[in-house]
Amino acid sequence: MENILAIVGNIDFLVASLRMTTPLLLAAMGDIFSERTGVLNIALESMMLIGAFGSFIFAYYFGNPYVGILAAIALGVLMGLNHAFFTVTLRCDQVVTAVGENIFALGVTSTLYRILLGATPIQPEAPGLPVLRIPWLSQIPGVGSLFFNQNVLVYLALIMVPITYIILFHTTWGLKIRAVGEHPRAADTMGINVYLTRYICVVISGIMASLGGAALTVGGLRYFMDNMTAGRGFIAFSAVIFGRYNPWGTFVATALFGVTDAFQLRMQAMGFNVPYHIFLMLPYVVTLLVLVSVVGSTVAPRSQGMPYIREER
Amino acid sequence: MPDKLLGWLKSFQREGLSSILTPVFGIIFGLTVAAVVIIQQGVSPLEAYRELFLGAFGDLGSFTFTLLRFIPLAFTGLAVTLAYRGGVFNIGAEGQLYVAALASTWVGIYPLQGPAFIHVFLALLVGMIAGAFWAFIPGYLKATRGINEILTTILMNYVAINLVGLAVNTFLMEPGQSAPQSPTILESARLPIILPGTFLHAGFLLVFVLAWLVYWVLWHTTWGYEIRSVGANREAACYGGINVKRVMILTMTASGALASLAGSSEILGVQYRLLENFMVGYGYDAIAIALLGGLHPLGTLVAALFFGALRNGANSMQIAVGVPVSIVYVIQALAVLSIIATVAIRNIYFRLAFKKEGR
Numbered sequence: 001m002e003n004i005l006a007i008v009g010n011i012d013f014l015v016a017s018l019r020m021t022t023p024l025l026l027a028a029m030g031d032i033f034s035e036r037t038g039v040l041n042i043a044l045e046s047m048m049l050i051g052a053f054g055s056f057i058f059a060y061y062f063g064n065p066y067v068g069i070l071a072a073i074a075l076g077v078l079m080g081l082n083h084a085f086f087t088v089t090l091r092c093d094q095v096v097t098a099v100g101e102n103i104f105a106l107g108v109t110s111t112l113y114r115i116l117l118g119a120t121p122i123q124p125e126a127p128g129l130p131v132l133r134i135p136w137l138s139q140i141p142g143v144g145s146l147f148f149n150q151n152v153l154v155y156l157a158l159i160m161v162p163i164t165y166i167i168l169f170h171t172t173w174g175l176k177i178r179a180v181g182e183h184p185r186a187a188d189t190m191g192i193n194v195y196l197t198r199y200i201c202v203v204i205s206g207i208m209a210s211l212g213g214a215a216l217t218v219g220g221l222r223y224f225m226d227n228m229t230a231g232r233g234f235i236a237f238s239a240v241i242f243g244r245y246n247p248w249g250t251f252v253a254t255a256l257f258g259v260t261d262a263f264q265l266r267m268q269a270m271g272f273n274v275p276y277h278i279f280l281m282l283p284y285v286v287t288l289l290v291l292v293s294v295v296g297s298t299v300a301p302r303s304q305g306m307p308y309i310r311e312e313r
Numbered sequence: 314m315p316d317k318l319l320g321w322l323k324s325f326q327r328e329g330l331s332s333i334l335t336p337v338f339g340i341i342f343g344l345t346v347a348a349v350v351i352i353q354q355g356v357s358p359l360e361a362y363r364e365l366f367l368g369a370f371g372d373l374g375s376f377t378f379t380l381l382r383f384i385p386l387a388f389t390g391l392a393v394t395l396a397y398r399g400g401v402f403n404i405g406a407e408g409q410l411y412v413a414a415l416a417s418t419w420v421g422i423y424p425l426q427g428p429a430f431i432h433v434f435l436a437l438l439v440g441m442i443a444g445a446f447w448a449f450i451p452g453y454l455k456a457t458r459g460i461n462e463i464l465t466t467i468l469m470n471y472v473a474i475n476l477v478g479l480a481v482n483t484f485l486m487e488p489g490q491s492a493p494q495s496p497t498i499l500e501s502a503r504l505p506i507i508l509p510g511t512f513l514h515a516g517f518l519l520v521f522v523l524a525w526l527v528y529w530v531l532w533h534t535t536w537g538y539e540i541r542s543v544g545a546n547r548e549a550a551c552y553g554g555i556n557v558k559r560v561m562i563l564t565m566t567a568s569g570a571l572a573s574l575a576g577s578s579e580i581l582g583v584q585y586r587l588l589e590n591f592m593v594g595y596g597y598d599a600i601a602i603a604l605l606g607g608l609h610p611l612g613t614l615v616a617a618l619f620f621g622a623l624r625n626g627a628n629s630m631q632i633a634v635g636v637p638v639s640i641v642y643v644i645q646a647l648a649v650l651s652i653i654a655t656v657a658i659r660n661i662y663f664r665l666a667f668k669k670e671g672r
Contacts, residue, residue: 042463086650090657095402095463099600100649107642114637115354226639234467241461277479284471291460291468311664 013262014146018154019220020265021258023048023212023229025157027236028243028250029164030208033201035245036168038181038303039087041202042098044209045233046105047079051213053109056224057116059126065218068126069152072214073207080206084199091307102233110226128222129153153211153219160208164247177201181301184308194308209233231284238287242294245301253290260286335655336605336616336648343647347640356634368629369622375629377511381583383621385410385575385592387520389599390606390613391527392571397608398531399564400544405451405466407596408473409444409569410576415477416443417577418485418587421498429501433581436502440577441570447473448569449562456558462565470596478589485587495587504582514582516574523571524610531610540564572596594642601649620645 027044034041041047054075059068079101086097117124129151138148147158168174179187180197188194212232217224235257243250264279348358369379389406396403403409417440425432451465478493485495504514531537542550543560551557579592602620606612623645627638 086654086657090654091661092653092657096600096604096653097650099404099597100646100653103597103601103642103649104646107639107644107646110639111350111637111643114639115350231467231471234464238464238468241464275479275482277475277482280478281472281475284468284475288465288468288472291464292454292458309664 011142011145013266016265017255017259017262018146018150019258020261021255022154022157022219023215023232024236024239024254024257025212025251026153026160026215027209027212027233028239028254029157029160029247030205030212031236031240032164032168032245032247032250033177034205035240035304036177036181036301037198037201038184038301038306038308039084039198039202040094040098040305041083041205041209042095042234042237043079043083043101044205044212044237045229045231046098046101047076047083047206047209048213048216048229048233048236049105049109049227050075050079051210052217052228053113053213053224054210055214056126056217056222057112059218060124063127065127065129068218069129069211069214072210076207076210077203078206079210080203081199083206084202087307088195088198088202091309094305094307106227109224113224113226123223125222126218126224129219151219153215156211157215161247161251168247178301181303184303188308188310194310198308209236212236235283235287238291241300242287242290256290257283257287335652336607336612338655339605339648339652340619340644342651343644346647347644350640350643351636354636356636361630361634361636364633365623365626365630367626368633369626371629373511375625377508377513379618379622379625380513380517381621382624383618384514384516384520384582385579385595386598386602386620386624387524387614387617388575388578389572389595390602390617391520391524391610392568392575393599393603394606394608394610394613395527395531395540395571396564396568397603398544399540399561400547401452401455401561401565401568402463403448403466403565403568403572404463404600405448405469405569405596406572406575406599407594408466408470409447409572410579410592410595411470411473411477412447412576413440413444413573414576414580414587414591415480415485416440417580418495418498421502421581422485422496424499425501432499432501433504436498436581437574437577440580441573444573444576445566445570448572449566452562452565452569455565456561474590477587477591481587481589487586493589497586498581502581503585504578512583514578516578516582519574519578520614523574524614527571528610536560536563572599598645601645604649604652 027048031041031044051072055068055072058071059065062068083097083101086092087094131149131151132155134148138144140148168177176187176192176197179190179192180194184194213229216228216232236254239253239257240250242253260283264282267274267279268276344362348362351358351361368375370376389410392406392409393403417436420436420439421432425435447469451462451469454460454465455462481493481495487494487496504516507513507515507517531541539550539555539560542553542555543557543564547557550560575595576592580587584591598620602616603613605616605619606614623641627641630636631638
């Protein structure tokens with residue numbers, strides 16, 4: 001028990017937690033936009049996986065992690081457009097579409113990885129994102145090394161929380177987004193372009209999820225593995241529900257999963273005489289328990305999961 | 314019997330020729346796009362697909378291996394089909410088959426008094442209970458608390474997979490072994506081989522029995538009518554006096570029991586022992602199979618055979634021409650996406666045509 005306290009109580013553990021939180025936080029912040037307009041985005045998993053692979057492969061070939069970030073953004077736009085085309089324009093079932101996209105991402109990343117890099121004995125590594133020290137602020141003991149001594153994706157993830165909050169609740173555009181999610185017909189009557197709003201928000205979600213994937217490769221391990229997202233897209237999706245579609249709540253939720261993940265990694269590394277599978281299970285079990293204990297009272301956007309058909313009035 | 318056959322055909326006819334054409338179009342689309350990727354690798358797609366076909370159907374040996382892949386895919390496909398008809402999305406077939414395999418192995422390694430068939434039967438039954446329970450939880454949470462079953466089933470998949478890992482590293486680990494694996498199950502708990510000289514086991518027959526059962530339940534019983542009503546329109550079903558929550562929980566539980574057979578039959582008929590990650594991706598393939606099969610048991614069987622052939626043949630293709638096995642996922646995903654897009658476009662077109670006529 002004392003050992004456990006010693007693990008949790010030091011700054012390295014908090015830094016590790018923040019690292020584990022970043023991919024989830026990026027994906028979840030983007031997902032809030034999509035969900036708020038009424039489009040379920042369970043395809044986050046595929047967007048993260050393709051973002052992770054795309055940023056890795058571009059950073060690897062160009063020898064520059066920022067090229068990887070640009071690639072992730074471009075791929076995110078494409079995947080967002082694709083998801084929006086299926087769910088908004090074609091009005092396909094949002095869940096079935098996501099399932100198809102998730103299988104596609106798994107197949108295409110594993111296949112291209114083998115085709116492009118072959119079976120190499122050493123894991124190819126891409127250059128990682130450098131740490132950007134914020135002058136002066138990073139000198140503050142504790143907080144400084146935690147929040148102001150990170151790479152660009154961590155800063156982006158953290159800053160997106162207040163930005164998302166301000167956009168959603170303190171701008172006209174945010175009001176429009178929420179109107180589209182709650183009552184698309186009424187929003188349309190008020191002259192809001194429902195389709196366009198949904199397209200933009202799903203594309204934002206695509207970019208953010210893709211960057212979340214990049215945080216795993218160029219912003220994290222620097223190499224790519226088959227299915228390396230391992231369900232993080234689904235966890236980010238549940239974090240949004242758990243956070244009641246609110247940026248602050250969602251931040252707390254992703255931080256909870258990040259801490260659990262960092263904790264299980266530490267416990268594994270400590271070499272306790274306990275099978276590591278118990279720790280591997282932990283983030284999923286925690287997510288489940290949280291869903292069961294909290295979700296009952298969540299209010300989802302009313303048009304969630306339903307395509308909008310303009311011609312039918 | 315001809316009456317029955319006619320019923321099968323009629324239910325297909327009801328949805329028109331398109332129910333067959335759409336999946337075929339989808340598969341062709343998937344194969345075509347994958348061909349582009351294969352060309353990029355400097356391999357002729359025709360040769361790659363020839364290797365794939367020969368690997369799947371070339372001789373009796375490879376054909377039975379295709380059938381061995383077909384069995385679990387058919388079970389999980391049927392599980393998803395049943396749940397989907399009831400308006401619940403079972404993405405948890407993967408987890409359900411893992412816990413079932415764990416439970417079946419546990420029963421299979423201990424000796425049992427009495428005739429052999431009881432041991433197999435018991436192993437299958439305990440596996441079924443485990444799988445059904447694993448599906449009951451998300452079903453219950455959805456019905457009573459409104460928690461999205463997609464999330465809960467996916468999360469429970471990861472828990473189940475790690476549970477199997479935990480089991481073969483601890484209480485189910487083979488004594489005196491350092492490798493994470495269970496002891497082999499006893500002879501009495503194994504599914505009998507039905508085609509001498511091959512590895513084809515009795516689970517193959519069980520697939521057809523259960524496919525027929527799913528068909529019969531869905532279209533010839535009150536419960537099936539309730540399932541389909543709930544799946545078609547929850548509010549209307551509720552208004553019609555159907556206990557929607559109960560139907561939803563029962564459908565999910567039954568779906569889990571079906572999925573369990575994929576894991577149990579694999580252990581009791583093929584692998585004879587439990588390993589970590591002993592079957593990967595069967596639960597996710599099931600969704601594509603159910604959709605490709607038009608959410609009909611017969612169509613599901615056809616789609617499962619196709620996927621089984623893809624999985625089995627892809628290995629030969631990788632060995633012969635070096636095209637990665639994972640290309641199969643690309644083919645599957647593109648098939649699914651093109652099918653839903655085709656259906657959607659048709660719906661939109663019909664709606665427009667209908668509107669014009671109305672005017």
